[in-house]
Amino acid sequence: AIGVSTLNITSLERPLGSLSATFPETCLRNSSISIVTSVWKDVDDVLEKPKDIIQFTAKKLSVGEVSQLVVSPLCGAVSLFVGTTRNNFEGKKVISLEYEAYLPMAENEIRKICNDIRQKWPVRHIAVFHRLGLVPVSEASTVIAVSSAHRAASLEAVSYAIDSLKAKVPIWKKEIYEESTSSWKRNKECFWAADD
Amino acid sequence: AIGVSTLNITSLERPLGSLSATFPETCLRNSSISIVTSVWKDVDDVLEKPKDIIQFTAKKLSVGEVSQLVVSPLCGAVSLFVGTTRNNFEGKKVISLEYEAYLPMAENEIRKICNDIRQKWPVRHIAVFHRLGLVPVSEASTVIAVSSAHRAASLEAVSYAIDSLKAKVPIWKKEIYEESTSSWKRNKECFWAADD
Structure with a gap:
């Protein structure tokens, strides 16, 4: 002993x-x-039973809080991705983004991504947070955090998670430009965007 | 206009x-x-002039604060890696890690890694924080954050940064085991560890 x-x-x-x-x-x-x-x-x-923590919220996201949710005494690594609002898009000045999601399907798709990750890498906890509504420039629209015993697993899983989220999850964003114009968009990487 | x-x-x-x-x-x-x-x-x-922010500190690291340092209105992505103390190493129960660095050389090596990153990827800000002294289980010994306009650059840069930090920066860690034994180690990935 x-x-x-x-x-x-x-x-x-x-x-x-x-x-x-x-x-x-x-x-x-x-x-x-x-x-x-x-x-x-x-x-x-x-x-330390593995947890998938998925949340959509209208509140400001805290990178520190999402990171803390996946910390585990069994893990030496937490990898994170934070998507933030850029002040420009295709040469136009953006003042904020507005997000909408088809919630039941969006949550279900993220749950599938978590399952895929667990098939591919030995990770411990996964947290995927997405903000809805207006997200001003420099604030986070999404925070993804993954913990693992060794670093390669969580680094690769986070990269896979954000690529998959952009491609598969029904979340729309509207860019609000300085010129007071705006437009709703599906993510251009989204699999059904090819129909446009 | x-x-x-x-x-x-x-x-x-x-x-x-x-x-x-x-x-x-x-x-x-x-x-x-x-x-x-x-x-x-x-x-x-x-x-938004690109910044390399390098810090060694005995204080507890805050993932949220380091993340905030690299946020930029020009960027849509912040990627992070957090190294945390695991409660086990090679079958032994670890209660904390203790870190020491040869500071002038360590800072210089991290500065070189930042330069390498800027040659390879179009990133905006880079922050590399490392805690020294005792780091209890589940707390962060290192936090690396990189921002970029698009996500691939910062994701790849963070992965490169932690690999390079482990391989090249003169930081030693002592595992403090439950049995009250301990041992100082160079990182096993460190280029000069092959001489052992």
Whole structure:
């Protein structure tokens, strides 16, 4: 068994409480130290069950908060992609973008992308956040974060996730130009855009 | 010239002030509207001069803050990599990592990596932050952020940056195990590690 000289019992309170809630027949608080040590590994597994966190929101996105959602003690890497509103598009001055999504289908498509990622790379947690409504210049319209034990998996997964999101997820954006004109668009990489 | 119907003069105060400070011979506040409009483009260029931001610190790293440093109105993409302390290494339970760097050389090597990136990809800003001293499990030892107009450049640049940092920058890490043992290591990908 792993040595326990530096094990801090108080730091086990929360995970043990949560494990007791999951398996009420166990009485973990009264276990001897050696049992506690072996339980600790199970706690990691229970608490760190892979999560796909998908959210559409009208609120401003926080890169720090989305990053924190995928952090795991089992992982050495978090990779992120943040899509921000540019102040120009095809030579025209953009003052903000407005996003709309067909929500049930959009969420479903992102869930499929998460599944694809898990088939391809050993990642832990995946978070895909997309803002809807007006997104001013320099603010984030999307934040994607993926954690993995080693860096290659999350780096490749994030790149795949944003490419797939642009190609497959029904999200429309309207550019609002300085000239007070605007136009709704499907993403030009979207698979059904070829019909235009 | 670009239309000005929605131009907000008060929002130009700060950039114009900063441009006046840079070129005190100009008196921008008294310019006519059409001159202000053409100046606005120059302001973007002046304020958004590409920056390489390199920092070693003993303080906790904030992913949100580093991300914000590279955001640019000219860019649609920010890509990030966050290296975090894992709770295990080669089957042993790790409770924290301790980092040391040979600072002048480390900063110089990171500056070279930034230059390499700029030769390879059209990126705007690059931030490379590295924490020194103790880094507990799940906290960030490094945060790399790159912005670019389009996503491929920053995604590829971030991947290149962390690979190069591991291979070339003189940073040592000590794993502190639960058993109260520890060992200092060069990164195993480091080019001079082959001599071991």
